[in-house]
Amino acid sequence: MRRLALYSFVITLIWLTFVVAISFVEAPAKFQALKIENSEVITPALQHALQIGHVVFHRLNRIEWVCCAFSWFFVLRIRAVRTRGSVILLGVATAILAVQTFVLYPALDFRVAEILAGRMPPQTWHHIAFVVGEVAKVLTLGVLTGAQLQAFARAVLSE
Numbered sequence: 421m422r423r424l425a426l427y428s429f430v431i432t433l434i435w436l437t438f439v440v441a442i443s444f445v446e447a448p449a450k451f452q453a454l455k456i457e458n459s460e461v462i463t464p465a466l467q468h469a470l471q472i473g474h475v476v477f478h479r480l481n482r483i484e485w486v487c488c489a490f491s492w493f494f495v496l497r498i499r500a501v502r503t504r505g506s507v508i509l510l511g512v513a514t515a516i517l518a519v520q521t522f523v524l525y526p527a528l529d530f531r532v533a534e535i536l537a538g539r540m541p542p543q544t545w546h547h548i549a550f551v552v553g554e555v556a557k558v559l560t561l562g563v564l565t566g567a568q569l570q571a572f573a574r575a576v577l578s579e
Contacts, residue, residue, distance in 0.1 A: 456469055498571075500574060
């Protein structure tokens with residue numbers, strides 16, 4: 421039980437770390453390193469950054485779904501980890517991930533394809549919604565990780 425409670429904490433921490441590393445470190449650094457300041461002008465640097473971002477974020481999305489599935493497995497399987505709060509938090513994170521995957525990514529992918537084809541589509545709300553979702557997901561996963569660490573500590577102390 422103690423080991424499974426630890427795994428639950430670790431998998432959620434991995435998920436949280438991936439999102440922070442990619443969304444809040446890699447993506448902004450890429451645009452800064454390529455000195456992309458005006459996204460209204462299509463440049464080879466912008467196209468290159470978007471191609472890289474497209475690949476990276478889609479891979480991150482797959483990793484997130486794997487982490488999400490394992491998180492649900494542990495939350496539903498381990499009594500010490502399965503609290504109303506952990507189920508709600510994981511449900512919120514899953515809902516955010518689902519909206520990003522099935523609503524926002526298709527719209528953002530279309531925009532990237534247009535820019536790569538040399539056409540600048542009008543600005544949409546999708547990117548801002550994605551960023552807001554990432555912030556909400558990081559906060560949710562952070563609280564969930566803390567709750568799982570507490571569950572692990574309780575499991576250690578009870579044995």
